[in-house]
Amino acid sequence: MTRKTAVVICPGRGTYNATELGTLSRHFPDPKLLSRFDALRTAEGQDTLTALDSADRFTLARHTRGDNASALIYAATLGDFLSLDRQGIDVVAVTGNSMGWYSALACAGAVTPEDGFTIANTMGRLMQTALIGGQLVYPWVDEDWVPRPTRKAALLALVDDIAARKDHTLALSIDLGGLLVIAGNEAGLTAFETAVDPVQNRFPMRLGNHAAFHTALQAPVAAQGRAALPATLLAQPQLPLIDGRGAIWWPGAVDPEKLHAYTLGHQVTEAYDFTAALRTAAHEFAPDLFIVTGPGTTLGGAVAQSLILAQWRGMGSKSDFQTRQAESPLLVAMGLPDQRALATPEGANR
Incomplete structure (x- = not known):
């Protein structure tokens, strides 16, 4: 079997909504890792992910708060990444949108799953506490x-x-x-x-x-993040990372201090160019698939639009994309059950 190459795309805030309630119980593949995330939350006096994900109902006031949403989204994203069919899929690069950058760091191996969780959870808490703009x-x-x-x-x-x-x-x-x-x-x-x-x-x-993410208004939050999260959390990535400028962090060539400075500096206070990240992903890696992890499915349109803007494979409109997608899927949204099957071992073995 020929492995398909793929760029994995990690979603940001706003992707864990009512229909995603129960995502972790349904799909997270490592109960021990989820327990470690819960322990980190308990140590901070926060609701556990298990409690949030298994709530009787979804509420905006509880589930979309930055200190809860960031942790839920990070865990759902990492769980989907760990669930990929690595026998059939060769992940050639990882990128993300907004807070999805923290998830991308973990998926690419630049931080451990627990340290990535600490970064996402800490920044979500700091953003929520300040809630600037x-x-x-x-x-x-x-x-x-x-x-x-x-x-x-x-x-x-x-x-x-x-x-x-x-x-x-x-x-x-x-x-x-x-x-x-x-x-x-x-x-x-x-x-x-x-x-x-x-x-x-x-x-x-x-x-x-x-909040007013990715603007100068977040400078105080960025400073608090740098004080709370040392550069020693970061290491060489195992996969290429495409950041919010469209720049590539190559394995073996990364200065962790610079990666830390970008992650808790430019990435927080300057505009995030997701369109450029996808353009780089398409032109530099030319993957067979663009896989958007869960939770949710709201990032799929922006991925398709970015590929149209990159003039990828001659696409110039939504109808062009839909025709190409129907012929042979190039975008796989793991939040959709039928598309999830294209990226996981369960689907590959059917």
Whole structure:
């Protein structure tokens, strides 16, 4: 059997929702490791992942808090990575979106599973405690995902204009395929919402329990993270890591001090370019598959849009992607049962 090459993509905040309740009990492959995560949470006076994941019902107030969501998402992501069919799939690189970078560090072997959990859990707690600013999402491609670069430029110019106003703070937080994630203070976010037209009956869309991630507003949180999380947690990755600038951290060539500085510096306070990360993944590694781990399935659209923007395999629109996906799947979302089967031993053995 010929192994398929794959880039693994780790999702960020907002991906563990009501339909994901019970994900860890259903899919996490290592009960002893999950118990160690629970012990780390107990030591911090936090609800265990087992308690959160097995709750009778999902609540926004509890499950989407940064100190809970980050840990749940990290564990679900790592569990899916550990569940991959490594006999049939050759993972050639790992990347992530936003806090998915912490998960990517663990998947690539740059930190142990427990140390990666400590990083994700600590940063989630610090973000929640500070809760500086907020985020919203707005599209710049059309509904068939055809790029409109002039529209994107105009939206970014609007962000700059608002940011120049007195008492207004606004900046690009994440370049997310066909979406712009914008972050700032209340005045800045409200000004943007007022200035743009509502589209698709849901945008501009505020993200609940999200701070102004990946902006200068997070400088205090980044400083607290560097004080709490030493560089000794990090080591040489075993797989190539693609960061939020589209840069590659190659095994054997990584300075852990620089990786620490990026992870708890630039990655926290500067815009995260997920689109660039996917462009690098496609052009530098040319994988057979792009595997998005769980939890959830919300990152799949941004991955597909990023591949369209990278002009991957001639795709120029949503319909192009759907045709290509129907012929032979190139995007595998492990949050979807039928697609999960394409990436796990259970599916391979059927």
